[in-house]
Amino acid sequence: MSFNTFGHLFRVTTWGESHGPALGATVDGCPPGIALDESLIQPFLDRRRPGLNAMTTQRQEPDRVRILSGVYEGRTTGTPIQLMIENTDQRSRDYSEIARTFRPGHADLAYHLKYGLRDPRGGGRSSARETAARVAAGGVARAALSALLPDLEILGYMVQMGAKTIDRSRFDADEIARNDFFVPDAGVVAEWTEYLRRLRSDAHDSVGAVVEVVARGVPAGLGAPIYAKLDTDLAAAMMSINAVKGVEIGAGMAAAELTGTQNADEIRMGETGPEFLSNHAGGILGGISTGQEVVVRFAVKPTSSILTPRRSIDIEGNPVDVVTKGRHDPCVGIRAVPVAEAMMACVLLDHLLLDRGQTGGQRGRIGPQG
Amino acid sequence: MSFNTFGHLFRVTTWGESHGPALGATVDGCPPGIALDESLIQPFLDRRRPGLNAMTTQRQEPDRVRILSGVYEGRTTGTPIQLMIENTDQRSRDYSEIARTFRPGHADLAYHLKYGLRDPRGGGRSSARETAARVAAGGVARAALSALLPDLEILGYMVQMGAKTIDRSRFDADEIARNDFFVPDAGVVAEWTEYLRRLRSDAHDSVGAVVEVVARGVPAGLGAPIYAKLDTDLAAAMMSINAVKGVEIGAGMAAAELTGTQNADEIRMGETGPEFLSNHAGGILGGISTGQEVVVRFAVKPTSSILTPRRSIDIEGNPVDVVTKGRHDPCVGIRAVPVAEAMMACVLLDHLLLDRGQTGGQRGRIGPQG
């Protein structure tokens, strides 16, 4: 990761501000010969799109992605893929008053202190709108993974909103696409809907969330220890998403409370290879995937843009009260779900290529001849 | 981060295996003219050293660091600094039986599957002994930070072991150096000592921990959004430490339970600049430091090397029971404290240089002329 680029061999550089003419991603290092066109990327953007459901910002953006390079007759050519999304619903007048004020919880003050100036329109570069570019890049990664790892599945979902958690005994992957929360537990939808409605309308407030992303079908051997471990890169990928304050792999922070006997994921030989009797490790040991499900979880802080006044200062140092009007998600964690899936896809593809580079994708054998 | 290197401008490459002739760190990009010799690095290694206290492995390693390059007459020259630590107490016979067996919770199986072979002596490259090289590199970073940011303080300590947490109302920074746990709460030392003794000796078990690292005096403006955010790099730095399963910035995972009104760190103008009335953000907004304390926390899983048998397989796929004899910390989180401080120092120096490169270290002004 460096400045606005992430990835080792599959390298994604995002660009653009919330209210500039366009934003996008320059995707370099995609393998050649992969079937790709806009129709393979757009569905992921549609999932993340603002205004899609009742729980997210009412800003209306069609978020149409356009491929400007790197694809010829429906196949990637191995050259950079430029993905552009034009901003159409900018309404910059909504944001004019914040140019001289630093909104608490936002990056306003930090950008001003670092750069000496900032684009105040909709948060500029620090807006969560940047994640649309990640989702588009994730679409490219998914297309490549479909070809290279056809059995791979990536599934993201909410597991917690505020203090409310899902009941994992009711986990139903099919439910995720059916509700506005990307939540795999139909039993919480009604309550969460009502909670969020009151929080926004009555309390003028917002709330945090926890998102989990699982990848099934990840081959063993991905991850480049010591400093490009798979878990390290996943942690960085998730932490780089706006508003994320914590990242967990497998047992996560709860690993602190385990004993060694509890935590050790015991191993048995299965029909096709080693099998683990539990997965506290989250599918990663020593920074390398083991073939188990890769499990990542992260916390998203509550939306900082709220209607309840918060104390702050303006550029002259005067005390001000900040109320952020406009169209804001009361729980930004919801839309982080497709973003996190995209980051997972990018990281896995990147490590697949990286591993292929160093080891040729060969695998150590286990068995009588091992 | 890439393979065995981390950092953008202050780049640290660690090398070496647990039981090879030596291990070390190649430190590139250190500013020139910094006062440096072994005596400035050794104290940090001594803090991390195995066998130092009753709570950690009894392996006796003097861990003497030697500077092989990059320093002339006690000053850094701007060229690579090679830090070598020779392995003296290798006892490789202790580890011979594990060559054909995969220890649960360890990287053995993953390394075998990825690379097709592995150095089985003491975990080879995946051993926590690698962190000695990080601590040495951190000593170089500290020397540079002493010159460039004389007011900076970095403080790491345990806040939790198993289910036992410190009482933050008794927080005493001076206490940290006085006990075997790097814990800032004298009130827990006796209980933790007894708990750990029983855990190892009676239960033949181990336990996880949570470590916190705080940096005071970090100037505003460090962090290179979007993909080299300060929190992203810190998360990666901590996650790359052996056995770490979760990383938090500021409020961390608990941010999920906060509302927007609670989470917003309100701002007031202080005598020397903006001041925040709380620090849920952990000193970082939009990936950039704000001048507040930078707060990072991470969970370390329990030591996987325990005397209680765990089920596993050998290289032929046969079922085996693994008991790991030898000299192992019952709580590897303890020794993660100096390692985490070293990583914090490296990341902060790196971002100081990076920011100096891009912005010249200029800062946006706040005030009547702002």
Place this chain on the structure above:
Amino acid sequence: MSFNTFGHLFRVTTWGESHGPALGATVDGCPPGIALDESLIQPFLDRRRPGLNAMTTQRQEPDRVRILSGVYEGRTTGTPIQLMIENTDQRSRDYSEIARTFRPGHADLAYHLKYGLRDPRGGGRSSARETAARVAAGGVARAALSALLPDLEILGYMVQMGAKTIDRSRFDADEIARNDFFVPDAGVVAEWTEYLRRLRSDAHDSVGAVVEVVARGVPAGLGAPIYAKLDTDLAAAMMSINAVKGVEIGAGMAAAELTGTQNADEIRMGETGPEFLSNHAGGILGGISTGQEVVVRFAVKPTSSILTPRRSIDIEGNPVDVVTKGRHDPCVGIRAVPVAEAMMACVLLDHLLLDRGQTGGQRGRIGPQG
């Protein structure tokens, strides 16, 4: 340099194919607060533009650059600057016959062998049209250098075409902009014009060239030895330009014929610092600028697209004769001049930032207090 990106801190990623919808450059790491708009970049593109003069391809492209991000109210914000140039005059029908044929001297065969497929329209990614994106990025670099190094001058020009060389005793920098060759010697223009006319029209041929780029006002201290030496990075920058086959710094290949007494650039103390009595070094010693003029020279091979038939094969391995019709420069070296200036600007800005990062831009002193 990696894949489609060059630079350490000032990082330029170019994207786009000759006949795709657009091409451009994603410029990351530009310092904030730099005055920038399209009018500061367009003149450099106009200089490079095809169809500009009688000596270059008749393809008509307005080559209008558009800034899509990273600039707010006429100032850079420190975030990525997306520069897009739409392709308007594509005429892909001119190139349809080459889809199954490998043109000698072109990248066709190599791209096919590497990627398994290629965009055959106008050379796709391997077209010299990609250099328009470099020139645009160079415009950004120039804007930043204007602010950071106001005395810096970068001057590129032809010194040789085929076997014809300029007479350096007639060197006149003002002449460069007045002729179609970017040549600083008015005395050769008529002859070169006639030579090139005959070469194209009568001989159906093309010819190579040598271009020189000089930078005056480069401060001492730029260059990061050993592997990011200023001359190393300049050599890579120039060699990456299409059709370049050789790069020289200072005395260049002729250094082989010098003796040590001839080659040593002797030093004397001038009024403002050290002065050199000659410049065989081309302004760089040990990979670091000395304050002298930085001098780079490179050879461009003749245009491979010619009307004289050349033997080749098609994708089935059948022998074919290739005649490349279309609008092609008979001497591509001419248009390499503004490209080389752009690369020089990018490399110098990058090293200025890199040096500022590592050393803070401090300089060793010479003098009684030295």
Place this chain on the structure above:
Amino acid sequence: MSFNTFGHLFRVTTWGESHGPALGATVDGCPPGIALDESLIQPFLDRRRPGLNAMTTQRQEPDRVRILSGVYEGRTTGTPIQLMIENTDQRSRDYSEIARTFRPGHADLAYHLKYGLRDPRGGGRSSARETAARVAAGGVARAALSALLPDLEILGYMVQMGAKTIDRSRFDADEIARNDFFVPDAGVVAEWTEYLRRLRSDAHDSVGAVVEVVARGVPAGLGAPIYAKLDTDLAAAMMSINAVKGVEIGAGMAAAELTGTQNADEIRMGETGPEFLSNHAGGILGGISTGQEVVVRFAVKPTSSILTPRRSIDIEGNPVDVVTKGRHDPCVGIRAVPVAEAMMACVLLDHLLLDRGQTGGQRGRIGPQG
């Protein structure tokens, strides 16, 4: 390339000063399972060793390489390989007088201006002694290439010393190892020997050289356009060698004098694939290898350390005459031969891994089914 590291996936970081305790290379990204021990590296160091023959410096260094990590039971493990060479014959008293003086043609002044201080002992980091570390790293690359590309041959040799060139009609590869010049033309040895003897002893002078390196058996498809082209990386690799002032690929600077009909390397279908009727391209088109011989050539300036006095200044700005006593090669180009071979090996291995990462090493087909 960045600071002291080169390579994308096969990454080499060199460290150490001429007269420090040791120097070496940290080699990261080597594929696992490669047969490697010191005996496979030492012969390359022996070829480069000072004092080996009458034509090079009389400094006596055994230059014994020691592998400190990354190898277990004679096989690489995929982890960093630390190669250390201890400095045994330092004689730092020989160099004490230059601490306050800047030797013309050397990096002394540039290092002082950049870093504010320097290690003056034997040129410190800017000494050609650093190339021993490259040669050691090249030994690792060769070991990996032996396994991955068994038919690859890399051959370096002198083609010019001063104004004296070899007669290519007498080219004899076997002759290279038989003489002190690494020259493939037995007919020049006596004359060159006498010339160099007189130059050093009588004229107290030195002279430049041109070295050529050829790689046979390079598969098509290596090179990552646009900014990690194979020729770009080779140019950077050679230009980074001490005293190199020009680099050529294939026809090199002479390409400027060719016409398009001359320069086009025509193609015919051979029995195993495309064949070229000439090789002006030096085996690289569009930055990608074509399967032809890869041909690189570079000029080395004359040794700057000579007994003839040259004018310079000291650190106080006073005029001084510099005479460099000591043991210096009169033609440093000679010892650049094994260094250049090592760089060629490193770059080729790196690009083999990089290509394997992006394309999986698949190749486009030519033929009836093409």
